[in-house]
Amino acid sequence: MSTPTTDSRRLFDVHRGEAPPSVAADRPVPPAATLRKWFRDMMLIREFEVRCMQAYQDKKIGGFCHVYIGQEAVAVGCVAALKPEDPLVTAYRDHGHALARGMTARACMAEMFGRIDGCAKGKGGSMHMFDKPNNMFGGHGIVGAQTPLGAGLAFATKYQDEVMHGGKNGRVTLCFLGDGALNQGALHEAMNLAGLMDLPVVFVVENNGYSMGTSIHRGTTMGHDLKSKAVGYGMDAAVVDGMDVLETYWGMKHVIDDARARSRPWFVDMRCYRYKGHSMSDPRKYRTRDEEEAWEAGDPIGTLERFMLDRGVITADEAKEMLKAVKAEARDSVAFADASPVPGIEELHTDVYMEPWGPYPGSTQPAFTGGAANTPSFRAIDPKGEVL
Amino acid sequence: MTAVRELEFRDALREAMSEEMRRDRRVFLLGEEVAEYNGAYKVSKGMLEEFGARRIIDTPISESGFAGLAIGAAMQGLRPIVEFMSWSFSLVAADPILNNAPKMLYMSGGQFGCPVVFRGNDGAGGQLGSTHSWCVEGMYSNVPGLKMAIPATPDDAKGLLKTAIRDDDPVFFLESERMLGMKGQVPEGEEILVPFGQARIRRVGAHCTIATWGRPVHFALEAADALAKEGIDCEVIDLRTIRPLDIGSVVRSVRKTSTCVVVDQSWSFGSPGSELAAQVHRHCFDDLDNFVHRVHTADVPAPYAYNLEQEYLPNARKICEAVRAATYNA
Numbered sequence: 001m002s003t004p005t006t007d008s009r010r011l012f013d014v015h016r017g018e019a020p021p022s023v024a025a026d027r028p029v030p031p032a033a034t035l036r037k038w039f040r041d042m043m044l045i046r047e048f049e050v051r052c053m054q055a056y057q058d059k060k061i062g063g064f065c066h067v068y069i070g071q072e073a074v075a076v077g078c079v080a081a082l083k084p085e086d087p088l089v090t091a092y093r094d095h096g097h098a099l100a101r102g103m104t105a106r107a108c109m110a111e112m113f114g115r116i117d118g119c120a121k122g123k124g125g126s127m128h129m130f131d132k133p134n135n136m137f138g139g140h141g142i143v144g145a146q147t148p149l150g151a152g153l154a155f156a157t158k159y160q161d162e163v164m165h166g167g168k169n170g171r172v173t174l175c176f177l178g179d180g181a182l183n184q185g186a187l188h189e190a191m192n193l194a195g196l197m198d199l200p201v202v203f204v205v206e207n208n209g210y211s212m213g214t215s216i217h218r219g220t221t222m223g224h225d226l227k228s229k230a231v232g233y234g235m236d237a238a239v240v241d242g243m244d245v246l247e248t249y250w251g252m253k254h255v256i257d258d259a260r261a262r263s264r265p266w267f268v269d270m271r272c273y274r275y276k277g278h279s280m281s282d283p284r285k286y287r288t289r290d291e292e293e294a295w296e297a298g299d300p301i302g303t304l305e306r307f308m309l310d311r312g313v314i315t316a317d318e319a320k321e322m323l324k325a326v327k328a329e330a331r332d333s334v335a336f337a338d339a340s341p342v343p344g345i346e347e348l349h350t351d352v353y354m355e356p357w358g359p360y361p362g363s364t365q366p367a368f369t370g371g372a373a374n375t376p377s378f379r380a381i382d383p384k385g386e387v388l
Numbered sequence: 389m390t391a392v393r394e395l396e397f398r399d400a401l402r403e404a405m406s407e408e409m410r411r412d413r414r415v416f417l418l419g420e421e422v423a424e425y426n427g428a429y430k431v432s433k434g435m436l437e438e439f440g441a442r443r444i445i446d447t448p449i450s451e452s453g454f455a456g457l458a459i460g461a462a463m464q465g466l467r468p469i470v471e472f473m474s475w476s477f478s479l480v481a482a483d484p485i486l487n488n489a490p491k492m493l494y495m496s497g498g499q500f501g502c503p504v505v506f507r508g509n510d511g512a513g514g515q516l517g518s519t520h521s522w523c524v525e526g527m528y529s530n531v532p533g534l535k536m537a538i539p540a541t542p543d544d545a546k547g548l549l550k551t552a553i554r555d556d557d558p559v560f561f562l563e564s565e566r567m568l569g570m571k572g573q574v575p576e577g578e579e580i581l582v583p584f585g586q587a588r589i590r591r592v593g594a595h596c597t598i599a600t601w602g603r604p605v606h607f608a609l610e611a612a613d614a615l616a617k618e619g620i621d622c623e624v625i626d627l628r629t630i631r632p633l634d635i636g637s638v639v640r641s642v643r644k645t646s647t648c649v650v651v652d653q654s655w656s657f658g659s660p661g662s663e664l665a666a667q668v669h670r671h672c673f674d675d676l677d678n679f680v681h682r683v684h685t686a687d688v689p690a691p692y693a694y695n696l697e698q699e700y701l702p703n704a705r706k707i708c709e710a711v712r713a714a715t716y717n718a
Contacts, residue, residue, distance in 0.1 A: 087464060120497030130496035137463055138496065145483055148453050152460020159466060163442045164413050186483070189453025196448065351498040352533050354556035357585065357632055366497040374498055378554040380535070380584045386636030387585040388667060 012291040014209030015216065015271055017224040020247070023238040024254035029246075030080075032313045038080065038245050039308060040322055042072040042301050045096045047323075047330040048105050049276075052095065052112060052126075055334060056280045061112045064141075065126045068096035070275035073300035074206055075100035077248025078270075081256045082174055087153040089137040089146045090176035092127035093206075093274075097176060102134040105333035107368040115340035121366050122343045123351065133369055143211075144184030147203065150175025151190040154201035158263060169263040172256050173201040180211025182220050182229060194265035195233040202252075202259050202266045206242065212278040213286040230267035242272035243300050246307065357381045358388060391576045398431045398568040400542035401507075404549035405432070405469060407578045409439055412467060415553060418445035418454055419471030419508075428473045429509065429568055451477050455506070456484035462504040463492065467553065472508030475562060476522040489558040490533025505552045507561035510538070511603060511653050512690055512701055514566065521690035525602075526654030528560055529630045529663075535584060536630040538562045540605035542572035544628055547582030554581070564603045585632035589641070593623035596711050597641040599664060600651035601627040604683075604702050608651055611707035620715055630660045638664065639671045646677040647714040651702050656684035681710040 029035075049067040056065050068075070075096040082088065090097045098108050103119060111118025112126050120130055129139040137153060140146040150173050157171035181187050182205065194201050205226060209216050216223040230237035236258070240251035248270070255266045273295040277284050284292075308314040314322075349360050355376045356362035363374040381387060395403070409415045416439075417432060423446040426433040436444040447454040451472065458468035472478045478485060489502045512521040529536050535557055539545040545563070552559035590605060591612050598608045605626045612622035623641050627634060642648045648668050652661030665680040686700045712718040 089460070118497070120495060120499070123497050124495045128495045130499045132496075132499040137460070137500065138492075140488075142483055142487055145456070145488065148456020148484060149460035149463070149488065151453070152457035152462075153464050154460075155457055156461040156464035156466045159416070159442070159461070160464075186452050186456060189450040190456065192448060192450065193453050193457055197445075351494045351496075353535075354493065354501045354503075363493060363498040363501070365499060369499065374501070376556050378556060380551045380555040380557075380559075381632055382583045382586055385583075385585045385632070385634060386639075387632035388635050388663075 012294040014273065014291065015207055015224070017226070017269070018239065020239040020241040020271055022247070022250065023240065024250040027250045030249070035304070035308055035313050038076050039301070039304050039314070040326060041076045041100055042245065042304065043323055044105065044326040044329060045072045045075065045099050046301060047326045048099060048108070048333065049095065051109070051330045051334050053276070053280065055112070060338065061126065062114065063125050064092070065112065065280045066093040066278065067276050068093055070295070071206060071208060071242065071272045072096060073245035073248050074242040074270055074272050077245040078174060078204060078252050080249050081252035082172070085135060086171050087135050087137055087157065087173045089150045089153060089173070090139060091143065091146055091178055091181065092139065092141045093178065094127065094129045094139040098129035098131060098136055098139070101131060101136045103129065103131045103136065104368065105329055106336040109333035110337040110340045113337035113340065114342065115337055116343045116347070117336070117340040117367050119366060119368060121347060123347070144177065144181040144186040147175055147177055147181065147187040147190040150201050150203065151194045151199055154194065154199040155197065158200060169200055170260065171200065172259045174204060175201055176204050176206055178211060179205055179207045179209065179216050179220065182226070191230070191233040191235060191265070191267070195235050198263050199265055200259045200263045202255055202268060204268045204270050206270050206272055208272050208274045210278070210286070213282070215286070226269040227267070235265050235267050237267040237269070239269045239271065242270040243298050244303050245300055246304070355380060357383070390580065392573045393576065394571050395542050395574040396568065397542045397545050397570045397572070398429060400546035400574050401431050401549055401563065402433065402435065404546045404553070406435060406438065408550055408553040409443065411578065414465065414467040415469065416443040416445065416466065417469045417471060418447050418458060420447055420449055420473050422446060422471050429565060431568070432471070451481035452484060455481035456488065458504050459484050459488045459492070459502055462502045463500045467503050469505045469507065469553065472506060474513070474520055475508050475510040475524045476520045478506065478508070478524060479522070486528065486531055490531050494533060501556050502558045503556050505559045505561055507549070507563060509565040510562035511564050511566070512697060515692055515694060515697055517692045518689040523654035523685065525562060525630055526659045529660045530658070534558050534560050534631060536560045536562065537584060537628065538602035538630060539628065540602055540626050542570065543574045544582055544588070546574055547580060548584070548628065550581045551584055562602065567603055582628070584629045585634050586628065587634040587637035588626045588628055589623065589637070590626050591622065591624040593621040593645065595621045595645055596647045596649060596715050597623050597625060597638065597645045598649045598651060598707065598711065599625045599627060599638045601630065602653065604651045604653050607702055607704050608707055610704040611711065614704060614708055615711055618717070620711060620717060622711060633664065635667050635671065638668060642668055642672045643675045646675055648676070648680045649683065649707065649710045649714050650680055651683045651707055653685055653702055655687055656682060657687065659684065678714050678716065681714040683707050683710050
């Protein structure tokens with residue numbers, strides 16, 4: 001069934017698919033400032049995740065915690081190809097997307113610590129990073145659940161631009177999923193709707209080769225050629241290298257620009273590898289150290305660093321200084337989270353309903369967006385009533 | 389003076405949606421057969437013609453997909469109305485409607501609300517068998533973050549649906565296929581809304597409170613007429629919404645009558661009826677002459693055979709028996 005081929009740069013290609021061809025004809029090297037920002041953002045995500053793992057061991061972070069180490073180029077390269085007004089939605093391995101989209105390390109870490117200064121006041125946790133000012137629509141915990149939401153976000157921007165404002169669709173929604181979500185019905189329903197309704201949504205499969213402990217070939221038909229999944233839904237598809245941020249950016253820029261111009265969905269097989277386990281409790285017995293080391297040899301941060309050094313965009317000393325700075329920022333996020341108060345008990349009943357009634361006092365925005373009260377636009381319930 | 393006309397239940401629903409769509413361009417309707425087919429039950433008849441295919445949207449048979457799509461659209465600022473041809477079909481959309489819509493505001497720490505209305509036929513339609521006869525209020529009313537309205541008459545159908553569409557929170561709106569052709573007086577006027585959390589006293593009485601909602605309201609009224617001939621004077625309270633639940637109206641009534649029968653067409657175990665009974669026991673502990681009696685559907689899957697289905701559902705006879713028992717007239 002599968003046709004094992006090996007990407008020449010990596011000995012162990014867990015995807016066993018064809019090497020990612022370039023979908024982009026136009027491959028301009030971004031300005032030095034942009035490259036430096038990407039380098040910084042990728043290092044911040046990694047250092048942030050290192051701190052997360054430590055905080056989890058220290059029992060400062062509870063529940064499930066899925067770290068993004070190894071996949072940094074995907075979030076950074078994809079977000080670089082988006083406009084700020086474009087919606088983004090993702091699954092539970094979401095810290096990297098949140099940081100790449102502009103959430104502060106402090107709000108992200110405080111959320112994981114279950115503190116009031118977290119992006120969701122400590123009510124969401126690791127899997128639910130929401131950032132309205134940066135058009136980040138979560139962080140969703142059920143595998144594949146975010147894919148119909150992604151179709152809906154694209155439906156809404158198109159409806160707003162075309163039906164309500166009489167213009168032309170101008171926004172694209174980026175909907176991330178893991179390769180494990182390929183086998184959820186929700187994705188297939190979302191792709192069918194996106195194809196039928198010409199929705200400008202890009203489904204980016206962060207194909208790291210494993211859904212938890214199950215390799216893609218044990219769980220997914222046509223795992224070596226995921227583009228085939230999109231064909232049946234009349235959708236354009238691309239394979240993009242998610243281990244090299246330049247390749248990621250060029251590929252995604254082409255895809256996103258096309259989705260915007262034609263108001264059509266795209267499907268992207270984004271090849272990448274997660275260095276750590278599925279979650280903090282995963283001993284990774286289902287794969288070899290050799291495989292891991294082979295992928296780590298093609299590390300996305302190292303690849304970008306070499307590119308910048310070779311071109312004189314950055315000196316070795318500057319790179320060290322940047323690393324020092326992001327380490328300090330990651331450490332600062334931990335100190336901030338640790339110092340942030342736990343949510344008051346009154347928060348248990350806030351944000352259940354927009355409208356205040358009975359035991360529910362209504363809703364407010366979190367502190368990082370200003371903390372303003374959410375004023376209901378309409379009162380459905382008589383405030384004087386005795387209701388349960 | 390407000391003009392009143394006679395409308396069918398389905399016409400009242402359509403009038404509510406059409407008025408709100410004229411008023412607010414963020415509102416749109418999507419679901420199976422809502423547009424070109426004019427609605428599987430003709431609720432949306434003519435709406436495609438007025439509002440066009442961009443706002444009256446036919447979907448494939450894909451409840452999980454289009455319910456999730458509507459939630460994403462609501463997060464981005466639109467006001468979707470999702471029609472489930474039957475609430476029984478919403479079970480395949482359980483993840484979006486239960487895990488996303490009612491929890492989004494909470495999980496996002498107040499950043500993203502979900503102003504979406506899910507509506508459709510609930511309960512036994514008439515010999516549709518086990519899979520198509522769900523009373524989803526039994527399960528879904530358990531979930532905080534959603535509101536739930538279950539109208540019993542065309543005027544309430546219109547007024548409650550308008551409230552649901554304007555509400556900033558997700559609303560589950562339960563109709564009944566058996567009632568869509570029911571006629572009733574409906575006042576004209578775009579601003580005539582029925583608030584949530586306010587019960588309606590359908591019949592005033594002194595001896596026993598019958599608390600119910602939706603289709604069984606009519607069974608209760610039928611039972612009350614029969615019982616009146618026996619000298620038992622029933623007060624029939626139509627709750628109209630389950631979340632919020634107007635417990636105050638029920639308590640005031642029970643303090644007057646001292647007996648109470650709860651009628652709920654969902655299964656008895658862990659149901660809105662059991663919750664209401666528990667609340668009445670708590671608030672009226674010293675007022676009650678008897679424990680709260682309950683009439684539910686039988687605790688079995690919905691049968692197909694006509695006679696079995698009739699015996700499965702709450703009906704006037706069962707309500708009469710419960711009232712007689714509650715008032716020591718058995």
